Amino acid sequence: MQPKVRHPHQLVPTDRPALLFDLDGTLLDSVYQHVLAWKEALASAGIELSIWRIHRRIGMSGGLFLRALVRETGRDLTPAEADRLRALHEERYSRRIDEVAPLPGARELLHVLTKAGVPWTIATSGSNATAGPSLKLLDIPAGVPVITRNQVAYAKPNPDLFLTAAEGLGRPIADSFVVGDSVWDMLAAQRAHALGIGVLSGGYGREELQAAGAYRVYEDPRDLLAHIDELGIRIG
Amino acid sequence: MQPKVRHPHQLVPTDRPALLFDLDGTLLDSVYQHVLAWKEALASAGIELSIWRIHRRIGMSGGLFLRALVRETGRDLTPAEADRLRALHEERYSRRIDEVAPLPGARELLHVLTKAGVPWTIATSGSNATAGPSLKLLDIPAGVPVITRNQVAYAKPNPDLFLTAAEGLGRPIADSFVVGDSVWDMLAAQRAHALGIGVLSGGYGREELQAAGAYRVYEDPRDLLAHIDELGIRIG
Numbered sequence: 001m002q003p004k005v006r007h008p009h010q011l012v013p014t015d016r017p018a019l020l021f022d023l024d025g026t027l028l029d030s031v032y033q034h035v036l037a038w039k040e041a042l043a044s045a046g047i048e049l050s051i052w053r054i055h056r057r058i059g060m061s062g063g064l065f066l067r068a069l070v071r072e073t074g075r076d077l078t079p080a081e082a083d084r085l086r087a088l089h090e091e092r093y094s095r096r097i098d099e100v101a102p103l104p105g106a107r108e109l110l111h112v113l114t115k116a117g118v119p120w121t122i123a124t125s126g127s128n129a130t131a132g133p134s135l136k137l138l139d140i141p142a143g144v145p146v147i148t149r150n151q152v153a154y155a156k157p158n159p160d161l162f163l164t165a166a167e168g169l170g171r172p173i174a175d176s177f178v179v180g181d182s183v184w185d186m187l188a189a190q191r192a193h194a195l196g197i198g199v200l201s202g203g204y205g206r207e208e209l210q211a212a213g214a215y216r217v218y219e220d221p222r223d224l225l226a227h228i229d230e231l232g233i234r235i236g
Numbered sequence: 237m238q239p240k241v242r243h244p245h246q247l248v249p250t251d252r253p254a255l256l257f258d259l260d261g262t263l264l265d266s267v268y269q270h271v272l273a274w275k276e277a278l279a280s281a282g283i284e285l286s287i288w289r290i291h292r293r294i295g296m297s298g299g300l301f302l303r304a305l306v307r308e309t310g311r312d313l314t315p316a317e318a319d320r321l322r323a324l325h326e327e328r329y330s331r332r333i334d335e336v337a338p339l340p341g342a343r344e345l346l347h348v349l350t351k352a353g354v355p356w357t358i359a360t361s362g363s364n365a366t367a368g369p370s371l372k373l374l375d376i377p378a379g380v381p382v383i384t385r386n387q388v389a390y391a392k393p394n395p396d397l398f399l400t401a402a403e404g405l406g407r408p409i410a411d412s413f414v415v416g417d418s419v420w421d422m423l424a425a426q427r428a429h430a431l432g433i434g435v436l437s438g439g440y441g442r443e444e445l446q447a448a449g450a451y452r453v454y455e456d457p458r459d460l461l462a463h464i465d466e467l468g469i470r471i472g
């Protein structure tokens with residue numbers, strides 16, 4: 001008789017998968033402030049782009065955002081212009097930080113996960129400059145390995161942010177959930193071999209997130225917390 | 237031998253169906269300004285609502301918007317409070333009117349339709365107070381029977397606005413297209429027995445508009461004009 005094999009999945013308790021959260025639109029009600037900050041930055045450079053087109057690209061890497069923009073407007077950008085636009089966006093966003101608040105249930109969800117021993121962290125395409133002040137709104141415990149654009153080669157929809165986040169937690173990415181509001185999060189989740197969980201709180205539609213591979217879609221962090229059993233996480 | 241029967245459809249040339257346009261998000265890049273005007277109006281009354289929830293209700297009747305809000309926040313509103321919020325939204329929106337511009341292709345589309353003899357008009361859930369200044373951005377020819385909230389008993393998703401718009405053009409509603417950016421437009425189109433054409437320029441996703449019954453979905457007025465043959469409208 002063969003010895004009983006210990007399967008790899010038995011090494012990680014499946015009721016405590018790591019949760020890797022996007023920031024803007026997922027934990028914070030900040031997407032529309034980012035949209036308008038970009039709109040103003042672009043307008044100051046004489047680039048007129050419809051607001052919905054900006055909205056649909058929030059959450060992706062700033063570099064890719066500007067490339068897509070070049071394609072859509074037919075206007076070329078030098079690397080120096082792109083840097084200036086990124087800096088202007090950061091400055092315009094920081095003026096609106098007082099309007100930004102955690103989404104309903106965000107702080108409670110993170111608190112419940114911490115208490116239950118479910119590992120979690122945040123991985124954002126934002127830079128330290130924009131994410132830093134936003135993160136302060138969430139009371140993140142010391143030791144949570146938050147990953148920003150500054151720590152990886154490529155932001156979403158490349159998988160780097162989520163891969164680095166899972167490594168920071170010491171958990172296998174393939175056993176982790178990525179929670180995000182945009183199709184860029186869901187696509188990055190697929191590339192990272194994680195499962196994507198969508199939230200509607202960034203303004204994308206349910207069907208768009210499902211089409212981009214979401215395993216499940218909730219309204220916002222409060223709704224996710226109310227249905228956390230659907231992720232096989234047993235709390236309380 | 238029976239005399240040749242003239243079918244009702246032969247009374248109206250099918251290559252010149254009436255087009256009934258929504259205004260905000262369909263012809264004007266004004267949805268995000270409405271969203272933030274509502275956010276500020278609600279906040280001033282101590283009502284905190286996530287921005288995406290406001291976005292998803294733009295384009296519906298203001299009265300229904302406030303009812304839905306009462307349900308979602310659990311906070312009751314007196315009729316006087318509702319009136320005050322509506323007035324405050326109008327005031328906050330009017331402060332932003334300088335940021336509002338026609339969507340790409342909007343003016344050109346209306347001009348081409350006028351020149352080709354395709355009857356068209358605009359039917360908006362907005363009041364005269366908010367729609368008036370917005371309409372000025374579009375150079376609407378005299379005689380186009382624009383319909384606002386003030387002229388009907390119920391705004392979208394009730395069919396009244398589009399029914400009245402078709403009547404104003406003297407065209408059968410069942411031979412008309414309703415062009416809009418929100419599910420409320422598509423639902424009102426279904427109730428009016430018109431065909432709905434979606435545009436993405438208000439920030440809804442393609443799949444949401446299709447699920448609400450859109451016959452076809454375009455990016456914005458420019459994209460609609462580039463594909464107007466798909467509506468069976470022959471121009472030039």
